[in-house]
Amino acid sequence: MQRVAGTLRMRVVGSVGVGKQGFGRGKGRTPGSAVGAGRRAVVEHALNPIHRATTEEETAVAPRALIAGNWKMNLDRKTAEMLASALVDGARDAGVDLAVCPPSVYLAPVGAVLASSGIELGAQDCHTAQSGAHTGDVAPEMLADLGCRYVIVGHSERRADHGEDDATVRAKAQAARRAGLVPIVCVGETEAERDAGAAPDVVERQLRGSVPDGLDGGSLVIAYEPVWAIGTGRTPTADDVAAVHAHIRAVLSEITGDADSVRVLYGGSVKPGNAAELMAVENVNGALVGGASLKAEDFLGIARATP
């Protein structure tokens, strides 16, 4: 048994099944979260060298789910602090990892509210350079200095509004790693691309172009966000999400150090009412939440609905 970047890698023994490949909470938990009895039995088998000798198949238990809020260019200082405070009060029994990504000017006050709460701080973008003549930009080292753990890179709004291409996103992800941050790399197809049946190809191209080589679950998060689902109230079907996430996992296995340990979030109109279904999809390890992250009860409702 080997623990890699928060993920328990274990061997499946004999006829002990894992169902749905065991991804996600309730679909196989990491140590520290509540491992189900069946899962515990498998782990114990794996510790037994006799059983291990008969083991042929290896699988991985999914990383703990991450629910990350992207506050975009919303709120003011006071309401940002109030929202953070409400999350701190309500998050104690969330059972998943939580992060919020406020506007960069509110990172410091929100970070102060979140201090020691276990809710992580993230930024919405970063520059590639550590310092220099880049008016208006923010270096990843500055974000780390403020206590950020995550930074979103390649969100479709930045790809569209600022012309960011895959090479730029990749450079930002690399810069984030240089600063010790975990990049949340966003990919997703437009509606026209989906209608043309090109979603898997588009997502694969973005992954190969945007994700630096050799990262793993401790250094990378992916967010699959169909552009047409962002802020529209529309979502793909669970089957569609499953198909794209399976494809993402397969591509990651070629470009990351340990694809099974990488959290692959779904994003796009996630709400408390649809979270249970979307978060239960195989290979979905949490959500990147926009609009619903601006209300504590909705954001926490999504966290609680995550299986």
Ligand code: PEP
């Ligand atoms: C987003 O922009 O990352 C997002 C998921 O937005 P929403 O939840 O509002 O669709």
